[in-house]
Amino acid sequence: MSPRIAQLKEAVETMHKCTARHVESKPVVEMFQGKVAWEGVVEAFELTGHPHAKRCYAWSFLDKGEPQYVTVLERPPVDSAQTAVQAAIAAGGR
Numbered sequence: 001m002s003p004r005i006a007q008l009k010e011a012v013e014t015m016h017k018c019t020a021r022h023v024e025s026k027p028v029v030e031m032f033q034g035k036v037a038w039e040g041v042v043e044a045f046e047l048t049g050h051p052h053a054k055r056c057y058a059w060s061f062l063d064k065g066e067p068q069y070v071t072v073l074e075r076p077p078v079d080s081a082q083t084a085v086q087a088a089i090a091a092g093g094r
Contacts, residue, residue, distance in 0.1 A: 042081035057084035
């Protein structure tokens with residue numbers, strides 16, 4: 001497991017108080033009005049012990065040189081890495 005995925009796994013487990021297992025990496029490009037609004041790789045984790053979700057999507061970005069972690073649970077309407085990014089953008093995340 002890469003250090004990046006290990007850090008995201010730890011972030012998911014800490015934020016959602018459950019166990020996570022990495023299952024896939026998915027490149028995502030989110031467009032808005034013909035321009036790239038977000039582009040990156042989203043990691044998907046299967047969750048064990050979470051009361052409401054079986055999967056979580058996660059990625060990170062740098063803010064003032066410090067890593068920030070975004071985690072989005074797979075709960076309607078989120079059903080993919082793409083919709084997780086859309087939900088995070090709508091909520092004001094990166």
